[in-house]
Amino acid sequence: MIDSKPRTLARALLLGLCALGAAGASAAPKYVFYFIGDGMASPQIHATEAYLGALQQDDAEPGGTKSVALHMSQFPVQGMQTSYANNRLITGSAAAGTALACGLKTNIGVIAMDPSATQPYTTLAELAKRKGMKVGIISSVSLDHATPAVFYAHESSRNNYEQIDQALLASDFDYFAGGGLRVNKWQSEQYADLSNAQRYTLVREWARARGFQYADDRATFDALAPGLRTIAINPYLDGSNAIPYALNRKAGDYPGGPYEGSISLAEFTAKGIAVLDGPQGFFMMIEGGKIDWAAHANDARAAIEETIAFDDAIRVAADFGARHPDETLIVVTGDHECGGMTLGFAGTAYDTYFEVLAAQQLAYDDFDDRVFEAYLAQFDTAPPNIDATLWGLVSTYFGLDGAGLTETLEDDLSDYELGLLEAAYDKTAHNHSDNAAEADTLLYGGYNPFSVTLTHLLNRRAGIAWTSYSHTAVPVPVLATGAEAWRFGGYYDNTEVARRIAAAMRVELDQ
Structure with a gap:
C-alpha cells in the first residue's frame, strides 16, 4: 500500500x-x-x-x-x-x-x-x-x-x-x-x-x-x-x-x-x-x-x-492581459494526452521531416466525406485496386505518389507502403474491414482504413508515431502568466490546477 x-x-x-x-x-x-x-x-x-x-x-x-x-x-x-x-x-x-x-x-x-x-x-x-x-x-x-x-x-x-x-x-x-x-x-x-x-x-x-x-x-x-x-x-x-x-x-x-x-x-x-x-x-x-x-x-x-x-x-x-497586466491570470493545460503521440519513428531513426506534413490538404474526416466517398460513388462496384484517379486524389490531398505521377522521388511510396495502402483500400472500398478483429483494431482503430493508413504513412515519413487510438496517462503541462501565475509551477495532480485557480480567485472549492 x-x-x-x-x-x-x-x-x-x-x-x-x-x-x-x-x-x-x-x-x-x-x-x-x-x-x-x-x-x-x-x-x-x-x-x-x-x-x-x-x-x-x-x-x-x-x-x-x-x-x-x-x-x-x-x-x-x-x-x-x-x-x-x-x-x-x-x-x-x-x-x-x-x-x-x-x-x-x-x-x-x-x-x-x-x-x-x-x-x-x-x-x-x-x-x-x-x-x-x-x-x-x-x-x-x-x-x-x-x-x-x-x-x-x-x-x-x-x-x-x-x-x-x-x-x-x-x-x-x-x-x-x-x-x-x-x-x-x-x-x-x-x-x-x-x-x-x-x-x-x-x-x-x-x-x-x-x-x-x-x-x-x-x-x-x-x-x-x-x-x-x-x-x-x-x-x-x-x-x-x-x-x-x-x-x-x-x-x-x-x-x-x-x-x-x-x-x-x-x-x-x-x-x-x-x-x-x-x-x-x-x-x-x-x-x-x-x-x-x-x-x-x-x-x-x-x-x-x-x-x-x-x-x-x-x-x-495574452494581448488582452498585456493591457491589464496586474488584473489578468491566464492558465493553460490539457485534460489528458491522446493517441500516444511521439516525436520519433523507427523508420526515420534520429531524423525528422516535419515539412512533409504540409502536403496534407484536408483532415481525415473531410477526405472521407468529401473526397473518398465521392470517388466511390462513381462505381456500382469499386475497382479492385487503387486506380489512376484515386492515386491522383492521394497525391493532391496527401502528397504521396504510388503511380509515378510526379517526377520527384521523395513522394514515391515504397513497396511496403504500397502494400499497406492497397490492403487498406480493399478493407474500405470492398467492405472487408472487421472492427472486431484484433488486427483491424490495431491497424485502423475503427476509422476508415484507407484514410487512417494515409495519415499513418505521412506521419511516419515526418518522424511521428502513435501508440494508441485512445487517451494515455502521460503527464500534462500547465502554463501560466499574469497575476498569481506563481502558483502554478511544480509537479502536482490535476485537481490542484483547479484549487490553485480557486486560491488565486479567493474562492473556495468543495473539500
Whole structure:
C-alpha cells in the first residue's frame, strides 16, 4: 500500500506557501482565462512547434531541428500535472474535466459529481458567478461535450445530452460560444418526431426566452452587442455538432467555399472579451476540443492545426492581459494526452521531416466525406485496386505518389507502403474491414482504413508515431502568466490546477 502521508504533507506545505503568497499579494485577478486543450500534452505542443520550425527552414537542409515556440510555451510559469481518474489510470474527458473544474476526482463518464454520481461538486465557474464575475464557456466541439459541460452541469453520465443542454439554458452564465448542441441525442418522446433543425429552432426560442442573444451566422455574430448574455454557434457544424477542423476550414473558407464565414476559436475568444468585459471582471473557459479528436484518429496535421488554432486564441487572451497586466491570470493545460503521440519513428531513426506534413490538404474526416466517398460513388462496384484517379486524389490531398505521377522521388511510396495502402483500400472500398478483429483494431482503430493508413504513412515519413487510438496517462503541462501565475509551477495532480485557480480567485472549492 502506498503511504499517502508524504503527499498529504506536501500538499499542506504547498497550501501554506500559497496562503503566505496570497497574504502578501494584491487583489484577486479581475480577469481569469482558463484554457484546456483536450487531448493536448507535451507531444502535441512540441510537434506543432517542430512543424512550424520545419516550414521556416531552408529547403536545402531538410530534417532540421528548428522549432518555433507557441505563445503558450513562452509563459513564464510552467508546471506539470497528473491526469488519472478516481477509478482508472488513463482518464476520460468527463473525469479529467471534473478534476480541472472542481478540484476533486470522480469516475469515468461522470460530470461534476462525486464517484457515486449522487453529490454535485461546485465548479470554478459557479464560484466565479457567485462572486459577481461574468462567466463564459467556449469550445471548438459541442457546448454540451464533457469538458465544457463540467463547468455548468451535474450529471451521472456525459451522454445525458438532453439534461446537459437544459442545464446550459437554465444557467446564469453569460456567454456560451463555439460548437452547437447534440440535439440529435435528445431521448424524450416529445422530441422524437422533430428533425435536428426543428430541435435547434427550439433551442433558439428557449435561449431568447431566457434572455440570451443568439447567433448562428457570421453577420449576426459580428453584430452581437456587448454586455448581453449570449449564445453564439458556428455557422458550420460537423456531424457531432463541432466546429469543422481548422485544416478543413483553411481549405474551405473562401467565397462560395463549404466553410465560408466560419468563426475561429480566437474570434470566439475575442467576442467573449467584448461581451463579458465590465467592472465586475470575468472567468472564461476556452476548450480546444478537436486536438483530441484528431489525435484519436492519429491525424498529426489535423492535430497540429487544432493546436495552432488553440494557441491563436491564447494569443488573444495574452494581448488582452498585456493591457491589464496586474488584473489578468491566464492558465493553460490539457485534460489528458491522446493517441500516444511521439516525436520519433523507427523508420526515420534520429531524423525528422516535419515539412512533409504540409502536403496534407484536408483532415481525415473531410477526405472521407468529401473526397473518398465521392470517388466511390462513381462505381456500382469499386475497382479492385487503387486506380489512376484515386492515386491522383492521394497525391493532391496527401502528397504521396504510388503511380509515378510526379517526377520527384521523395513522394514515391515504397513497396511496403504500397502494400499497406492497397490492403487498406480493399478493407474500405470492398467492405472487408472487421472492427472486431484484433488486427483491424490495431491497424485502423475503427476509422476508415484507407484514410487512417494515409495519415499513418505521412506521419511516419515526418518522424511521428502513435501508440494508441485512445487517451494515455502521460503527464500534462500547465502554463501560466499574469497575476498569481506563481502558483502554478511544480509537479502536482490535476485537481490542484483547479484549487490553485480557486486560491488565486479567493474562492473556495468543495473539500
